[in-house]
Amino acid sequence: MPTIKTRETIENARWPKPAPVEYAGQWVAWNHARTEIVAHGSNAMAVGEAADKAGHPDAILQKVRPLNATFIGAT
Numbered sequence: 023m024p025t026i027k028t029r030e031t032i033e034n035a036r037w038p039k040p041a042p043v044e045y046a047g048q049w050v051a052w053n054h055a056r057t058e059i060v061a062h063g064s065n066a067m068a069v070g071e072a073a074d075k076a077g078h079p080d081a082i083l084q085k086v087r088p089l090n091a092t093f094i095g096a097t
Contacts (some may be wrong), residue, residue, distance in 0.1 A: 047088040051081035 041050050041059065051061040051073035060081055061072035073081035087093070 041084065041086045043089070045086045048086055050084050050086055051078065052084060053078050054080045054082070056082060 039056070045059070045062050048062050048064055049066045049069040050059045051069050052058065053060050060076050060078045061069045063069045063072065066083055066085070070081065070083055073079075073083075
C-alpha cells in the first residue's frame with residue numbers, strides 16, 4: 023500500500039504544474055520530479071496503488087478540479 027503524505031508534507035512540497043484538461047475531476051499521481059502523470063482515476067487510494075505498481079512509490083497525488091468548478095478566494 024502506498025504511503026499517504028500528511029497535509030503538512032504536501033503544503034511544504036513544490037506543487038506540480040496544472041494537470042491537462044482531460045484529467046478534470048480525477049485524481050492524478052505525478053512522479054517524484056513532478057514532470058509526468060503516472061496514474062489517474064476517480065479514487066485516490068486506487069490511483070496511489072497504481073502509481074506504486076508502476077514503480078513510483080513516492081508519487082504525489084493531486085485532485086484536479088472539474089471543468090465547471092468555481093474557485094472563490096479572498097485576500
